[in-house]
Amino acid sequence: MNSSQVTSPAVISRISTPAVFVALCFLGLFTVAFSGAMLIGSLLNGHAPWAPVEACCGGAVAEFSLGWLLLSAIGLISGIALVRATFSLTALVRASRRIGDLKRLAARERIAGSDCWVLEDDRPLAFCAGLLRPRIFVSRTTVTSLSRSELGAVVAHEAHHQRRFDPFRLSIMRVMVDSLFFLPMLDELSQKCIERAEIAADRAASQRPGGRQALASALLTLHEHKGSAESIPLSVERIDGLSGRRSFWVPSRSASLLTLASLGVLLAGSAIAVELVTRMPVGIEALGLHICLAALIVAPLLFTAGFAWTRPNVRI
Amino acid sequence: MARTEKTPGLSDLERLVMEQVWDSQDDVTVRQIVDRVNAVSDKERAYTTLMTIMSRLESKGMLKKQKRPRSDLFSPAVGKQEYLEARAKVEVDALVGEYGEIARALFVREIEESDPQAVEKLRRLAGEPDS
Numbered sequence: 001m002n003s004s005q006v007t008s009p010a011v012i013s014r015i016s017t018p019a020v021f022v023a024l025c026f027l028g029l030f031t032v033a034f035s036g037a038m039l040i041g042s043l044l045n046g047h048a049p050w051a052p053v054e055a056c057c058g059g060a061v062a063e064f065s066l067g068w069l070l071l072s073a074i075g076l077i078s079g080i081a082l083v084r085a086t087f088s089l090t091a092l093v094r095a096s097r098r099i100g101d102l103k104r105l106a107a108r109e110r111i112a113g114s115d116c117w118v119l120e121d122d123r124p125l126a127f128c129a130g131l132l133r134p135r136i137f138v139s140r141t142t143v144t145s146l147s148r149s150e151l152g153a154v155v156a157h158e159a160h161h162q163r164r165f166d167p168f169r170l171s172i173m174r175v176m177v178d179s180l181f182f183l184p185m186l187d188e189l190s191q192k193c194i195e196r197a198e199i200a201a202d203r204a205a206s207q208r209p210g211g212r213q214a215l216a217s218a219l220l221t222l223h224e225h226k227g228s229a230e231s232i233p234l235s236v237e238r239i240d241g242l243s244g245r246r247s248f249w250v251p252s253r254s255a256s257l258l259t260l261a262s263l264g265v266l267l268a269g270s271a272i273a274v275e276l277v278t279r280m281p282v283g284i285e286a287l288g289l290h291i292c293l294a295a296l297i298v299a300p301l302l303f304t305a306g307f308a309w310t311r312p313n314v315r316i
Numbered sequence: 317m318a319r320t321e322k323t324p325g326l327s328d329l330e331r332l333v334m335e336q337v338w339d340s341q342d343d344v345t346v347r348q349i350v351d352r353v354n355a356v357s358d359k360e361r362a363y364t365t366l367m368t369i370m371s372r373l374e375s376k377g378m379l380k381k382q383k384r385p386r387s388d389l390f391s392p393a394v395g396k397q398e399y400l401e402a403r404a405k406v407e408v409d410a411l412v413g414e415y416g417e418i419a420r421a422l423f424v425r426e427i428e429e430s431d432p433q434a435v436e437k438l439r440r441l442a443g444e445p446d447s
Contacts (some may be wrong), residue, residue, distance in 0.1 A: 091415050102404070118399040119404040120397060121403045123408075171415065198403065213441065216441035219442075239434045239441065243437075
């Protein structure tokens with residue numbers, strides 16, 4: 001991935017990462033719905049390749065035309081998206097059940113004004129987990145290795161995730177990334193959204209008196225925690241966020257272009273395939289007849305093409 | 317023995333039984349566990365139910381059984397602290413492995429590499445009082 005991070009862009013962008021993510025998800029869902037509708041519409045209108053077989057009681061050979069091959073391929077992609085969505089949701093439900101098991105293993109304690117679940121784990125853990133009722137989990141190692149103010153900053157960070165239902169939002173994001181696999185830019189965007197959530201939680205923790213220093217010190221203590229292979233990821237963007245600076249990033253050209261190509265192939269491909277299957281003429285006249293159809297294809301493509309071409313600075 | 321075999325998941329009743337065994341100073345009989353479980357639980361449990369649970373816990377490797385002529389004696393095969401630590405590790409790893417996003421809002425994540433520049437900046441921030 002060759003997206004680049006910029007902390008002081010020449011042009012301040014008003015585009016935020018979640019906004020682009022949501023817009024792209026809508027485009028992806030629209031594409032799946034559009035191609036699915038095209039496929040189902042063709043089947044219901046008696047254009048299915050097995051219709052002649054049925055009509056002639058096996059006397060005729062089914063016509064697997066180019067249009068049908070194209071439509072089947074697009075239908076397959078939509079089908080894969082649905083299957084992936086199902087798997088992703090199943091994994092999410094399974095993981096959600098694990099949180100109940102985790103709670104049973106933990107001791108409930110009041111730390112820095114928040115209810116926390118303390119796990120007997122020798123790793124320096126602190127996280128917020130749960131879909132509808134997110135809870136704060138910390139390990140005993142985190143509790144014992146941090147000072148009171150550092151622990152307060154860590155809990156304040158997690159409490160922000162809890163208030164904002166970040167685990168729920170990020171999980172839904174993951175379902176979308178898994179399902180709309182043909183839009184590679186979503187993965188890049190979701191990583192930036194996670195970073196954004198972390199930076200926002202850091203800022204919330206920094207609002208406490210002495211919070212910024214305590215949080216930085218806690219991050220450092222946990223990062224340097226010995227006796228465990230795990231350490232926290234410290235990115236420059238996150239530390240810049242802690243310093244109060246706003247970070248921007250530029251989407252990678254390859255992911256933007258691949259996303260555009262995927263949308264183009266799926267939207268235009270399904271429309272062309274329907275025209276081939278129904279033997280309608282392809283051309284300016286056909287586009288004139290189906291002006292709405294053309295608009296439905298062209299508008300999302302123009303939007304994505306504009307984004308891929310300009311590659312604006314996106315606010316984290 | 318693999319960690320998951322040593323630390324199997326327990327149902328609510330199995331966990332309640334294990335709590336009583338862990339809290340006992342000496343080895344216990346099924347009858348003693350029946351009395352203790354019924355003393356702390358709202359629901360009355362039959363002797364046979366708890367005997368089945370204890371046999372299951374023995375087969376899971378959580379209890380050790382010593383044969384006695386009148387009634388068998390049970391003792392924990394795994395210490396409470398040891399079990400909780402190992403089980404928490406298994407559950408956290410499984411949670412993050414299966415669906416990290418549900419607990420992705422991690423303050424501490426299990427990634428081994430950090431940007432050295434970021435660590436240096438953080439060191440400076442940790443040393444500076446808030447402005």
